[in-house]
Amino acid sequence: MIVGVDIGTSLTKAVVFDEAGVSIVSACTRSEVHHLPGGRVEQDLDQVLGTVATVVREVAAQLPEPVTALALTGQGDGLWLRDESGAAVRPAVSWLDGRANALLAKWQADGVTREVFRRTGSGMFPGCAAAIMSFLDTQEPEVLDRAVVAGYCVDAVLQRLTGEITVDVSDASLPFLDPVTRKYDESAIAACGLTHRRALFAEPAPAKSVFRLDDRGAELLGLPAGLPVTAGPFDLPASAIGAGVREPGDGILTAGTTLACQVLTREARFDPDGEPAGMFLCTPEPGEYLRAMPAMVGTAGIDWVCRLLGIDVADIDPLLASSPPGAGGVRALPFLSVSGERAPFVDATARAQFSGLSLETGRAELVRALCESVAYAARHCFEAAGLSGRLYACGGGVRSAEWTRIFAGVLGRPIVVPGDPGVGARGAVLTAAEALGRPYDRDRWADNARTVEFRPGEIEVYERGYADYQAGLAAARGLWRL
Known part of the structure; x- marks a missing residue:
């Protein structure tokens, strides 16, 4: 009875x-995102914590x-x-925030982003902790003076539930962690x-660390004090684990x-010396990494259109x-x-x-x-990340059978x-089970899946479309301005 909790940007789920x-039992509730x-895009920690309490109870x-x-x-x-x-x-x-757009552009011009990328393999964008923190250091220094920890969503919730101040190695990867040593690169911080x-x-917690619910957390969730709690990896690597990504070269698309x-x-x-974009994420397994290219807009673009x-979203498939x-x-x-793009290139002015x-x-x-353009963006990202094996997919976008088939056609693979x-909660639960010494049968979990095939007759159309996408992108990048 391990409860997996996925604290998304706009939705918190417990499974x-x-x-x-x-899944045998699940619950979800919306979080408030303030634009x-x-x-600027912000969230209230207490409100987010309230969503966790609601779904867990x-x-x-x-x-x-x-x-x-x-x-x-x-x-x-985010920060x-x-x-x-x-x-x-x-x-x-929030990671969606764009207040540091101008700062990020300056860092690109001054070589700061390239210096950090050379040291950690992580590209920076306006919504990353480094840019936000540097912006606040100039605009709101008194806030940083009052803070004891600058972290992320998952460790913020963990602290309120257990009293522990720590961070998972996956979150800490963004952007100052040397992925090989799993320690902060002091020169990247200085840059x-x-x-x-x-x-x-x-400091990052050791892989598969187990914490305990304290009295305050127990009262909030209605669960016994001392209950084991794990925190991480964050949703991107958790989804890869939950979907069944296990072999080098395998990939996952989260729409x-x-x-x-x-x-x-x-x-x-x-x-x-390549494009300073994307990130190397440490996984719970030493010596395993995820080369991640998280583009800024997926289903958010569909909501906009x-x-x-x-x-209605239900009209998309027809x-x-x-x-x-x-x-x-x-x-x-x-x-x-509003904060541009972060993968497979970084440009705060992208529109x-x-x-x-x-x-x-x-x-x-x-x-x-629009749906085809998002699929072309995914292909661009996977080419940069080095996809060579099986491809898995998750997220609200793959509920659309037609859009999923477009992704398969553009990527040319099932x-x-x-x-x-x-899937994110699945990955968190699988990680927790390993940490607690009672792992699940991952092969059995992976059997619960379906395969979406591409239509061979559409490949040529999508090849031309991708070439047009690349040409249009190259032309547009010369016109974008803050």
């Missing part, structure tokens, strides 16, 4: 799985046996500043001008708010089915985030566009062009979709 990896002027009340452990995962990046008791010293700054704030970085593309590797090798066209591959010549670039429109263009063509949507 319990049976021995075959099938403010100037590209709901699940626990439905279980036939007592909860035996809690396994946490959730969103990464969650807390004091010694775990109270927020200011609202959490960002944050050496004087070094004490705010919690969620973020379009996250990851490939498993046993070598922390990268081209130090639904609002724009006055349609619209995609009514427009052939190629969207009648309509093309799109999917860069809708979306549609081309090839005419008076005959309808909703179906606009929707298909896609394995786990039968249970709670």
Whole structure:
């Protein structure tokens, strides 16, 4: 009875799985995301913590046996500043935030981003902890003075539940951790001008660490004090584990708010002179890494086009089915985030566009062009990450059968979709079970999946579309401005 809790950006989910990896009880509730002027995006730690309490209590009340452990995962990046008791010293700054756009552009011009990338393999973007922290160090230094720890969502929740100040090695990878030594690279911290704030970085916990619910956490969740709690990896690597990614070269596509593309590797090798984008994420297994290319906009783009066209998400599949591959010549670039793009390139000025429109263009063509452009972005990311093996997929986007088939066609390979949507929570539970010494049968868990095949006749259309996407991207990058 391990309860997996996935604290997403806009949704918190709690799930319990049976021995075959099938969810038997689940609950979810929405988190509040505050979009403010100037590209600022923030969340309230207490509200997020309340969502955790809500879903855990709901699940626990439905279980036939007592909860035996809690396994946490959730969103990464951003900056969650807390004091010694775990109270927020200011609202959490989301990974979606764009207040540091200009700072990031300056770091790119000054070579700071390239210096950090050479040392850690992680590219920086406006919503990463380094950029946000440096911005606040200039604009709100008193806030950093009051803080005891500068961390992330999962460790912020862990602190309030257990009293422990720590961070999972996966979160700590962003962007200052040397993935080989699993220690902070002091020169990377210095390059960002944050050496004087070094004490705010919690030391990464040993892999598969187990913590205990304290009295305050027990009261909040309605569970017994002393209950085992694990925290991490965060949602990207947790999803890879939960989906069944195990062999080097295998990858996972997460079509969620973020379009996250990851490939498993046993070598922390990268081209130090390459595009300073993406990240190397440490996994719970020593010597294993995920080369991650998390593009900024996935299903968030679909939500935007639904609002724009006055349609429902349920209308997406019929619209995609009514427009052939190629969207009648309509093309799109999917860069809708206010903070630009972070993978497989970083540009805070990146913006979306549609081309090839005419008076005959309808909703179906606009929707298909956007969905195809997101799939092209995924291919761009996977080419940079080195995908060579099986491909898995998860996230709200793969609930659309038509969109999933577009991804398969653009990527030119079948896609394995786990039968249970709670893939992040699955990964957290599998990690917790290993840490507690009672691992599940991972092969049995992986059997609960379906495979989406591509249509061979569409490959040529998508090859031309991808070439057009690359040409359009190259032309647009010369026009973007802050």
